[in-house]
Structures are given as C-alpha cells and as structure tokens.
Amino acid sequence: MFWQLVANGLVTGSVIAIAAVGVSLVYGILRLVNFAYGDFMAFGALAAYAFNGPLGLGMIPATLLGMLATAVLSLVLDLVLWRPLRARRAGFMSLFLASIGLALVLRQVLLLAYGPQPQAYNVNQYKVYVIGSVRLSEPQLITILGAAAAIGAIGVFLSRSTVGRTMRALADDRSLAAIAGIDVGRVITYTWLLSGLLAGLAGVFAGLVQSSFDPNFGFQLLLPVFAAVVLGGIGSAYGALAGGLVLGLAMELSTWQSLFGGVNPVYKPVVAFAILAAALMVRPQGLFGRARVV
Amino acid sequence: MSVLASGSFWAFVGVVAGIYTILALGLQLQFGFTGLLNFGQVAFMAIGAYGMAILVVKEHWSTWLAAPLGVLAAGAAGLLLGLPALRLRSDYFAIVTIAFSEIVRYVATNEDSLTGGSQGTIALGNVGVAAQYNGEWVRFQATVQRWLGLSSKDVTMLVIVWAAAIVLLVLVWLAVRTPWGRVLRAIREDEDAAASLGKNVLAYKLQVLAIGSALAGIAGCFYAWQFYYFSPDDFQPLLTFFAWMIVILGGLGRVWAVPVGAVVFGFLFAGTRFLDFPPLSYLSGADRAYVRLIVIGLVIIGLVLVRPQGILGKRDEMVLE
Numbered sequence: 354m355f356w357q358l359v360a361n362g363l364v365t366g367s368v369i370a371i372a373a374v375g376v377s378l379v380y381g382i383l384r385l386v387n388f389a390y391g392d393f394m395a396f397g398a399l400a401a402y403a404f405n406g407p408l409g410l411g412m413i414p415a416t417l418l419g420m421l422a423t424a425v426l427s428l429v430l431d432l433v434l435w436r437p438l439r440a441r442r443a444g445f446m447s448l449f450l451a452s453i454g455l456a457l458v459l460r461q462v463l464l465l466a467y468g469p470q471p472q473a474y475n476v477n478q479y480k481v482y483v484i485g486s487v488r489l490s491e492p493q494l495i496t497i498l499g500a501a502a503a504i505g506a507i508g509v510f511l512s513r514s515t516v517g518r519t520m521r522a523l524a525d526d527r528s529l530a531a532i533a534g535i536d537v538g539r540v541i542t543y544t545w546l547l548s549g550l551l552a553g554l555a556g557v558f559a560g561l562v563q564s565s566f567d568p569n570f571g572f573q574l575l576l577p578v579f580a581a582v583v584l585g586g587i588g589s590a591y592g593a594l595a596g597g598l599v600l601g602l603a604m605e606l607s608t609w610q611s612l613f614g615g616v617n618p619v620y621k622p623v624v625a626f627a628i629l630a631a632a633l634m635v636r637p638q639g640l641f642g643r644a645r646v647v
Numbered sequence: 648m649s650v651l652a653s654g655s656f657w658a659f660v661g662v663v664a665g666i667y668t669i670l671a672l673g674l675q676l677q678f679g680f681t682g683l684l685n686f687g688q689v690a691f692m693a694i695g696a697y698g699m700a701i702l703v704v705k706e707h708w709s710t711w712l713a714a715p716l717g718v719l720a721a722g723a724a725g726l727l728l729g730l731p732a733l734r735l736r737s738d739y740f741a742i743v744t745i746a747f748s749e750i751v752r753y754v755a756t757n758e759d760s761l762t763g764g765s766q767g768t769i770a771l772g773n774v775g776v777a778a779q780y781n782g783e784w785v786r787f788q789a790t791v792q793r794w795l796g797l798s799s800k801d802v803t804m805l806v807i808v809w810a811a812a813i814v815l816l817v818l819v820w821l822a823v824r825t826p827w828g829r830v831l832r833a834i835r836e837d838e839d840a841a842a843s844l845g846k847n848v849l850a851y852k853l854q855v856l857a858i859g860s861a862l863a864g865i866a867g868c869f870y871a872w873q874f875y876y877f878s879p880d881d882f883q884p885l886l887t888f889f890a891w892m893i894v895i896l897g898g899l900g901r902v903w904a905v906p907v908g909a910v911v912f913g914f915l916f917a918g919t920r921f922l923d924f925p926p927l928s929y930l931s932g933a934d935r936a937y938v939r940l941i942v943i944g945l946v947i948i949g950l951v952l953v954r955p956q957g958i959l960g961k962r963d964e965m966v967l968e
C-alpha cells in the first residue's frame with residue numbers, strides 16, 4: 354500500500370510540479386500571479402481532446418498540438434493584454450485582478466465551446482501495469498514517464514540553455530539582467546511561450562490521470578499548484594519543481610491507513626495547504642526563496 | 648420582456664446589491680484603507696451564514712442570538728487566519744486567503760453531520776426532515792411589512808437590507824475619520840513608517856481583518872435569510888471576485904463608493920439577463936449564463952486597463968497599482 358501511494362504521489366506531484374514551474378517562471382519574471390493558469394491547463398487539456406477524440410489523432414501528436422495551442426493562446430494574450438498593462442507599469446494588484454477577469458472569460462469560453470459534460474481521452478483506462486507491489490493504469494504510466502522526461506528537460510533547459518539561464522537571471526534581478534545586455538522583451542516572449550507549453554502539458558497529464566475532465570477542472574488544480582509555487586518560494590523554478598513533488602507525495606501519503614488511519618481523500622487539497630502553512634511558519638520566504646533583503 | 652416591468656425583480660436586484668454592499672464594505676476597509684489583499688472574503692460570509700443556521704436548527708437558538716454569534720464566529724475566523732497569515736508577504740497572503748476560502752467550502756461540502764454537506768442547509772436537521780432556519784426571520788419580516796405598510800415581502804427585504812447597509816456604511820465612514828482610520832491609511836502607504844512611529848502594525852491589521860470578516864458574516868446572514876436555503880456551492884470564490892470588482896468599480900479608499908459600485912454591478916449582472924437580441928438569442932439559457940460571466944470578466948479586465956481608480960475614486964489618493 355505504501356509504495357502504491359508513493360507511485361500515486363509521484364503521478365500527482367509531477368503534474369503539479371510541471372504546472373508550478375509555468376506559474377513560477379511568469380511570476381519571477383513578470384511579477385504576475387497568473388490566476389488564469391488553471392484555465393490555461395483546461396484549455397490545453399480540451400484542445401488535445403479535440404485532436405484526440407473527434408479528430409482521432411494518437412495521444413502523442415494530440416498532446417503536442419494541445420501544448421502548441423496553449424502556447425499560442427499564451428503569446429496572443431501577452432500581446433493583447435499583458436503588454437499594454439506592462440506599458441502602463443501596472444503593479445501586482447492590477448495584474449492579479451486582470452488575470453482573475455481573464456480566468457472568468459477563458460473558463461466560460463471553454464464552457465461555451467465544450468459544454469459542462471465531462472470528456473475523456475481515447476486511451477485504455479482499464480489496462481493495468483504491475484511493477485512489484487505497484488499497479489499503474491495506462492494513463493498513470495504515460496503521465497509518470499512523460500512527466501519525468503519533461504521535468505528532466507525543464508531542468509536541463511533552465512540550467513544549460515542560454516534562454517533558460519537568462520530567464521533565471523531576469524527572475525533574480527531584472528534591472529541587473531537588463532544592464533548586462535539581456536533583451537528583456539524577448540525573454541518575456543520566451544517565458545510566455547514556455548509557460549503556455551507547460552500549461553498544455555500539465556493539463557493533458559491532469560486530464561489523463563483524472564480519466565474524465567470538464568472545463569471547470571483547471572480551477573480545482575490551481576490551488577495545489579499555487580501551494581507548490583509558494584512552498585518552493587515564489588519565483589524559484591527549481592523550488593516549484595521540488596514543491597510540486599513534495600506536495601503530490603504528501604497529499605497521497607496522507608491517505609495512508611497505517612498513518613493514524615489516514616485522512617479522508619476528499620481533504621487532499623486541504624493537506625497541501627496545511628503543509629504549506631506549516632512550512633511558511635518556519636520559512637516565510639518558502640523553501641527555496643531568499644529572505645527579503647531591504 | 649415582462650420581467651423588466653416587474654417590481655419584485657428589481658427589488659430582488661436591489662436586495663442582492665445591498666448584500667454585496669455589506670460584503671464589499673469589508674474589503675474596502677481591508678484593501679482600500681489598509682492595503683490588505685484578502686481574496687477569501689466569501690469564506691467569512693459562509694461562516695456567518697452557516698454559524699447562524701447551525702445554531703438555529705441544531706441548537707434551537709433564537710435567530711437573534713444565533714445571527715450575532717455567527718457574525719462573531721466570522722470575525723474570530725478572520726483573526727485566526729490573520730495571526731499566522733499576516734506574517735507573510737502580501738502576495739503570499741493573497742494566495743493563502745483564497746486557499747482558506749476553498750478549505751472552508753471543502754469542509755462545508757464534506758462534513759455532512761455539521762453542515763448538511765453538499766445538499767445544503769435542507770439536510771441540517773434529522774433525516775427526512777427539511778430543515779428551516781428562518782422561521783423567526785419570516786415573522787419579523789412580516790411584522791416590518793405590516794408596520795411600514797409595504798406592498799410585498801421583496802420590498803420589505805429591500806428596506807431592511809439597505810437600512811442595515813446604511814448603518815454599517817455610516818459606522819465605517821465614521822471609523823475611518825478617527826485617528827484609528829488615519830493609522831490604517833498610514834499602514835497602507837508605508838508600513839515601516841507607521842511602525843517606526845510606534846504603531847503596532849500587526850494589531851491594526853488584525854483588527855481590520857476581524858471587522859471586515861464580521862461584515863462578511865453579516866452579509867452571509869442576510870444572504871441566508873433572502874434565499875431561505877443555501878449550500879456550499881453558494882460560496883464559490885467567484886463571489887469574492889464580485890466583491891473585489893464592486894470595490895474597484897466604485898473606487899478605492901472611499902466608503903460611499905461601495906454602494907455605488909454594488910448598484911452598478913447589480914444592474915450590470917441583472918441587465919446581462921436581457922441580452923436576448925440576435926445573435927445571442929440563438930444561445931440556450933445555460934450558454935447565455937456563460938456569456939454573462941464573460942461580460943463580467945471583460946469588465947474587470949477593462950477596469951484594470953482603463954479606469955484603475957473606479958467611478959468615484961480619487962486618482963491622487965489611491966490607484967490600483
């Protein structure tokens with residue numbers, strides 16, 4: 354049972370981690386807490402569904418096209434919404450509220466397009482792989498392998514590639530990075546692109562794991578994702594990865610029967626926040642965040 | 648279009664605007680005057696409403712004792728949340744308050760024995776008995792209606808809710824004029840400066856959080872009385888965002904901007920029901936509900952882009968940053 358919960362935790366955690374990196378990068382570079390990110394994820398999941406279900410493409414091309422569609426959405430929104438707000442030097446509050454408005458609009462547009470009924474990908478839900486004492490369904494296995502590859506790729510991208518390193522430099526200290534000759538505008542475009550791709554990927558994985566999903570499901574995913582971002586220290590991409598995995602494991606393991614009888618599974622998101630609250634009491638700046646230096 | 652001419656429909660719009668006024672007044676005090684980013688306002692509304700209903704149905708308390716206790720519980724919850732959460736940076740605080748409101752909703756949905764669960768207050772009492780928490784309130788409303796010689800229950804509710812809202816508005820308006828209110832503005836402008844003058848910033852913030860939460864609790868009680876029944880689904884985060892929109896629509900840092908924002912919002916929200924000209928009339932009722940929320944979302948974005956100081960806001964005092 355323990356190892357099964359660890360495996361489930363890795364599945365949940367890697368989905369949260371991928372999304373948390375997307376939120377964290379945008380926060381670090383643009384100081385924007387993107388409340389619409391859950392709906393970006395739902396957009397990606399449903400776009401991939403359109404290619405996979407009605408159009409009958411395989412899961413891999415459908416996922417890639419869903420990611421691409423989300424990235425395009427992300428870039429278009431930067432052009433029509435975030436860029437004008439940046440030009441006005443809008444602060445935290447304006448950006449946050451605008452993202453709330455955007456979340457409303459996006460979710461309702463998805464509801465208009467797809468209706469409120471749950472959708473499911475065309476994969477074999479009932480095929481089970483047994484590894485030792487762990488049983489994984491096909492969607493879970495796809496998610497765990499795909500997410501491991503994606504997390505590895507994100508890590509390499511952020512630490513080795515020029516664009517990834519400039520992104521982290523910008524998140525660290527924007528004016529210093531600008532003085533060092535980094536083209537801030539271009540990095541922002543790349544950030545939205547990457548954040549959109551990650552939203553699409555996380556959305557598809559979340560849709561796979563949940564087996565069925567509707568346009569509202571993005572918002573339910575958003576809170577654990579925010580918890581992971583804050584746990585890792587807002588703006589720290591590696592922290593977000595670690596925070597996501599820690600929370601995923603903690604959420605699943607909290608239901609373990611041998612642990613004081615386990616928590617009722619409906620309270621898994623509450624567990625995520627209890628851990629966050631406890632961690633913030635000890636380190637108000639998050640696990641990987643730096644203490645504020647005035 | 649006959650609904651447009653119906654007095655009870657517009658009385659209903661007015662009642663909802665009054666309830667939102669009280670809810671948003673708490674946010675105005677917290678954000679407009681003190682700069683606190685509370686995004687969990689709906690949780691305190693839920694605590695007020697559930698506190699009142701549970702005490703009436705399960706403990707057989709009088710409504711006139713249960714309602715103040717529900718409001719007190721909402722205020723106390725604000726304090727309890729603030730004690731740990733106010734140590735955080737403001738952006739972290741915003742996220743933690745949203746999370747708190749979702750946790751309250753989760754608990755209300757899943758603790759059937761306490762709240763009736765997802766079935767709502769109807770399941771508060773014994774199995775097979777539809778629970779009612781508003782018997783005393785309905786009698787009170789009928790008495791008021793007789794006294795004032797009003798034509799209908801809806802108009803009576805309108806009068807009661809707005810009377811309460813105006814009393815609360817006056818109280819807050821007076822409070823922010825005192826030295827206490829000036830300290831709040833000082834905290835909003837520069838926390839460190841206020842602290843360096845010997846003001847206990849955390850204590851002021853806790854007071855404001857508790858008062859704002861109690862106001863939400865009052866709004867929750869009126870909500871419960873207006874609708875006779877409620878369930879955890881009535882307390883979605885969307886409601887918090889409506890309240891934020893009202894505060895920003897009206898103008899930040901102005902007490903009397905809140906009712907203006909609430910009335911404009913009420914008419915906007917109700918008005919979108921009448922978007923039934925082509926091509927919108929080809930949509931089904933459910934689809935038109937989506938369009939309404941799209942309009943609300945676009946108004947929020949538009950406000951942020953075009954008029955960050957709201958309708959009555961003073962640009963030089965407080966602008967959304």
